[in-house]
Amino acid sequence: MANTFYPIAQLENDILALAFGPLGGFSGRMLEGFIDETLAEFNKLNVPGYRFADPQSEVFYEQTVEKVALAPMAQYVDYNSDPIPYGVEGGESYTGKIPRMKSVEIIDEEKAEKIGQKAKLFGPRSGMLSAQDELRKRIQTLIVGHKNACTYQRMQMNSKGEFNIVVKNNTNGIRNVNFKAHIPATNFITPSGENRWWKALGIDGMTYTTEGSASDPIADMQDIVRKAKLAGLVKGHFEVNTIFLDQILKHSAVLAYLGLDNQPNASAADRAAWAGQKPREWRKAKLEEAVGRKIVEFDDLVAVEVWDKAKKALKRDPFYAFENGRLSYVPDGIMGEFQTKIPYAVSGGQYARFMNGLGLITIEADYTHKIQTFTSELTTIGLPIAAQYVWIMNPVNL
Numbered sequence: 001m002a003n004t005f006y007p008i009a010q011l012e013n014d015i016l017a018l019a020f021g022p023l024g025g026f027s028g029r030m031l032e033g034f035i036d037e038t039l040a041e042f043n044k045l046n047v048p049g050y051r052f053a054d055p056q057s058e059v060f061y062e063q064t065v066e067k068v069a070l071a072p073m074a075q076y077v078d079y080n081s082d083p084i085p086y087g088v089e090g091g092e093s094y095t096g097k098i099p100r101m102k103s104v105e106i107i108d109e110e111k112a113e114k115i116g117q118k119a120k121l122f123g124p125r126s127g128m129l130s131a132q133d134e135l136r137k138r139i140q141t142l143i144v145g146h147k148n149a150c151t152y153q154r155m156q157m158n159s160k161g162e163f164n165i166v167v168k169n170n171t172n173g174i175r176n177v178n179f180k181a182h183i184p185a186t187n188f189i190t191p192s193g194e195n196r197w198w199k200a201l202g203i204d205g206m207t208y209t210t211e212g213s214a215s216d217p218i219a220d221m222q223d224i225v226r227k228a229k230l231a232g233l234v235k236g237h238f239e240v241n242t243i244f245l246d247q248i249l250k251h252s253a254v255l256a257y258l259g260l261d262n263q264p265n266a267s268a269a270d271r272a273a274w275a276g277q278k279p280r281e282w283r284k285a286k287l288e289e290a291v292g293r294k295i296v297e298f299d300d301l302v303a304v305e306v307w308d309k310a311k312k313a314l315k316r317d318p319f320y321a322f323e324n325g326r327l328s329y330v331p332d333g334i335m336g337e338f339q340t341k342i343p344y345a346v347s348g349g350q351y352a353r354f355m356n357g358l359g360l361i362t363i364e365a366d367y368t369h370k371i372q373t374f375t376s377e378l379t380t381i382g383l384p385i386a387a388q389y390v391w392i393m394n395p396v397n398l
Helices: 015-020 028-038 109-122 124-160 217-231 242-248 252-258 268-276 280-291
Strands: 050-052 060-065 092-097 100-107 162-165 177-180 198-201 208-211 236-241 295-298 301-308 313-320 327-331 336-340 350-354 359-366 371-384 391-393
Touching (some): 015 124, 028 124, 028 350, 100 124, 124 301, 124 336, 124 359, 217 327, 217 391, 242 295, 252 268
Antiparallel strands (some): 060 092, 100 371, 162 177, 198 208, 236 327, 301 313, 336 371
8 A cells, every 4th residue: 555645734824924925935024014014003112202313233322411401692702703612511421231122922833723724714815814913913012012111111210210120020031130310319309207298108009198297299399390490401391100190189288279369368178179179181280380391191001921820820910101109300302312232133034123123023933843933122221311400209208
């Protein structure tokens, strides 16, 4: 009896082959174009006040603290006199190694077979669309993960003055690495005793209770604006976490102040009761008017994947990128930048770039375990370039 050789299901069930045609015609550029076309919404970064510097080949960053103070006035001279050149302002520079972040998505045999079955049952176009949809979801997860990481860096720098890689935000990677914003120590404001806006943390772990008897949020914010003006910062704004701003807008001293215009002769308690009935938008606008600056609030949530031993399942507990219980005052416009290392690729591999070429996806196949992997990487760090004009307040100080 002659030996019978059964065909191996291979290329026709490969997700890239199903999505773009046989592997012989596939290239990383095809996936790159697919990303640009179908994931344009997710392939853009949103890090207010931070720019992305041109990528560099070195793995080390250099943070230069730039001056953004008032330009000196032109000097009056005789008609035929030469002007005196401005002096060169000094600056500070700090260096360190740019951190690299990576994520991976895996397409295993079972997933590829399910997509292949659709192609057999409903035709090649159905299989192609199914494969492209699966790729879109996987690549979107990778890209959004990097975007969230960049958002977290920016928010931590502006709310804490540092970005720390610890267990909470990097469960499965390196830990105990610290990146400083190099904000002057005098720009950190921490009230004590009864001057604290609140003195205890609520049972929900996010809100605060028991106001300090001498606390005055508006006066504190006005004082920060005054200090910034004296330091040379003319245009700035406050930044705060949305949930913390909600509390500030309910603080009795804030409400009593906001009720002054309408009830100037009423008691503080009555003014606060009246203002407390007003819509949140009205209270926020009045607070901005009182401190003379805009208040920008952030509600960005990030999460890391953690294995819950008790439940024997993966969980993703979200937390706010902008540190809760903090208030910062920063310059308007560009006040920071991300420094990024150019992705490195070995000749002959399959790659696709994302985020305008700052990030790289490496496409590999494990022929033994019959899986395809899509590994994304981004090597970047966000740092203030005007750190001396950043003020950070910890008004709860618990």
